[in-house]
Amino acid sequence: MSLNGWADRTYDSVFGPIRRNRLGVSRWRSIVPGTCVIGLQWGDEAKGKLVDLLTSRFEIVVRYQGGANAGHTVVVGDKTYKLHHIPSGILTPGVMNVVTPGVVINPPTLLKEIDSLAAQGIDVGSNLMLSDRAHVVFPWHIAEDKVMDQATGGESIGTTLRGIGPCYRDKVGRAHAIRLGDMFRPDFRTRVEHIARAKNRLLTGIGSQSEALDAAAIVAEYTAYGERLARYVTDTTHFLLDAVEAGKRLLFEGAQGSLLDIDHGTFPYVTSSNASGVGVSGGSGVPGRWINKVIGVAKAYSTRVGGGPFPTELDNDIGQKIRDLGREYGTTTGRPRRCGWFDAVAVRYTARLSGIDCISLMMMDVLSQLSEVRICVAYELDGRRTDRFPSHVDDLRRCQPVYETMPGWQADVTKVRRIEDLPVGARRYLDRVTQLVGKPVEIVSVGPDRAQTMFAGSMQQG
Ligand code: GDP
Ligand code: IMO
Ligand code: MG
Numbered sequence: 001m002s003l004n005g006w007a008d009r010t011y012d013s014v015f016g017p018i019r020r021n022r023l024g025v026s027r028w029r030s031i032v033p034g035t036c037v038i039g040l041q042w043g044d045e046a047k048g049k050l051v052d053l054l055t056s057r058f059e060i061v062v063r064y065q066g067g068a069n070a071g072h073t074v075v076v077g078d079k080t081y082k083l084h085h086i087p088s089g090i091l092t093p094g095v096m097n098v099v100t101p102g103v104v105i106n107p108p109t110l111l112k113e114i115d116s117l118a119a120q121g122i123d124v125g126s127n128l129m130l131s132d133r134a135h136v137v138f139p140w141h142i143a144e145d146k147v148m149d150q151a152t153g154g155e156s157i158g159t160t161l162r163g164i165g166p167c168y169r170d171k172v173g174r175a176h177a178i179r180l181g182d183m184f185r186p187d188f189r190t191r192v193e194h195i196a197r198a199k200n201r202l203l204t205g206i207g208s209q210s211e212a213l214d215a216a217a218i219v220a221e222y223t224a225y226g227e228r229l230a231r232y233v234t235d236t237t238h239f240l241l242d243a244v245e246a247g248k249r250l251l252f253e254g255a256q257g258s259l260l261d262i263d264h265g266t267f268p269y270v271t272s273s274n275a276s277g278v279g280v281s282g283g284s285g286v287p288g289r290w291i292n293k294v295i296g297v298a299k300a301y302s303t304r305v306g307g308g309p310f311p312t313e314l315d316n317d318i319g320q321k322i323r324d325l326g327r328e329y330g331t332t333t334g335r336p337r338r339c340g341w342f343d344a345v346a347v348r349y350t351a352r353l354s355g356i357d358c359i360s361l362m363m364m365d366v367l368s369q370l371s372e373v374r375i376c377v378a379y380e381l382d383g384r385r386t387d388r389f390p391s392h393v394d395d396l397r398r399c400q401p402v403y404e405t406m407p408g409w410q411a412d413v414t415k416v417r418r419i420e421d422l423p424v425g426a427r428r429y430l431d432r433v434t435q436l437v438g439k440p441v442e443i444v445s446v447g448p449d450r451a452q453t454m455f456a457g458s459m460q461q462g
Pocket of ligand 2: 044158
């Protein structure tokens with residue numbers, strides 16, 4: 001298969017010649033150019049909306065972990081875009097969007113995403129780069145996901161069934177992994193044949209009901225995908241290192257949320273990548289020295305999709321009301337999201353873990369409809385009060401939330417455009433979140449539209 005000149009997509013070809021000294025080393029600019037947007041809960045905090053809104057301040061937007069399990073809905077005027085792999089920066093013309101080695105790519109889903117953007121008037125064109133190091137999701141991963149999701153014993157993880165866990169497992173295991181760049185190598189066919197043989201045995205062994213894998217058909221199908229994707233494939237690591245050394249401004253778009261982080265989340269009810277701030281450098285290849293701002297995104301309440309403990313869950317009419325008002329149904333799977341009160345114990349933990357500078361608090365319009373609102377300020381675990389988020393899910397399951405109740409403000413805030421114009425009850429709520437989490441709320445969202453967003457402090461637009 002032809003490489004279609006993928007190696008040409010260097011920094012110089014996009015931004016022009018890089019300034020180098022006599023030793024050929026690029027001359028570093030002193031500004032630190034990286035900002036991250038990280039989910040502080042269990043995903044769906046409206047990271048996509050925020051990234052889209054902030055993109056005009058940056059030259060490059062970067063996805064560094066996760067895959068088609070992510071679903072970011074972005075509303076721009078009368079159009080709604082749904083993104084799974086492609087950074088939300090793609091909606092802003094002239095910005096480069098980079099998918100880096102830490103992401104797992106599902107080629108047919110990605111191609112559908114490119115086509116549906118084109119149908120909505122967004123030409124991905126030369127504004128997308130895919131790392132040749134990113135791992136590829138194959139049909140065997142999806143078949144394994146279907147069987148393995150039931151295998152935790154007890155409650156199932158409730159994965160998105162997008163093959164994410166099995167693909168990351170093969171990446172770490174190495175023997176059965178195929179990276180995007182491998183699809184263009186002469187041994188692609190033999191590798192697929194070898195892996196498909198092993199996977200057919202494995203899938204039968206674990207009780208999969210799916211049809212036997214046909215290696216020849218998979219090679220033909222993926223070769224066709226590769227032909228369409230080749231123009232985007234490149235070494236993104238060098239590109240980003242050149243960019244940060246030249247002082248280009250980068251915005252990192254997190255997928256999932258910090259509580260779904262494989263190492264620091266509510267294991268095993270998590271996703272298979274580092275979804276908290278700790279994953280940015282590992283996934284993108286950009287060292288932490290180039291990152292100087294982290295924005296933590298949280299809803300004014302909590303949601304979770306899939307299994308696992310959720311201390312502030314409202315399995316009642318209030319939970320249903322939040323679900324209806326916030327249209328809390330998954331972007332990727334359409335599943336109803338579990339809803340509950342804001343959990344300050346959990347968010348203080350993830351705010352520290354992700355090293356955030358400020359909070360972007362979303363969905364304040366949804367809470368505005370309730371007659372009273374609650375915040376979980378501590379847990380009671382086996383009769384003792386604690387403000388520490390436990391490391392084991394069995395302990396988290398036994399945590400009883402300790403609530404503070406505040407009167408609701410019951411006013412339509414969707415048209416409010418300055419934080420100081422919010423009802424006094426809403427401002428008190430923001431102050432209490434700031435106090436409990438220990439970081440200032442500097443962005444407030446009161447609806448899906450770009451205009452329904454207010455900035456304060458260091459995030460003030462200008
Ligand atoms: P992400 O995965 O973190 O990008 O979040 P999702 O896109 O899955 O879910 C967030 C949903 O909330 C999207 O449908 C957004 O359009 C919508 N949204 C974003 N901000 C607000 C807000 O302030 N209020 C309301 N009502 N909806 C919002
Ligand atoms: P965004 O980027 C919410 C959840 C799944 C499941 C667990 C593991 O839109 O915030 P996986 O398929 O990753 O192995 O599933 O993680 N999950 C998400 N929940 N938002 C997401 O992404 C999610 N991605 C995965 O529901 O509980
Ligand atoms: Mg989502």
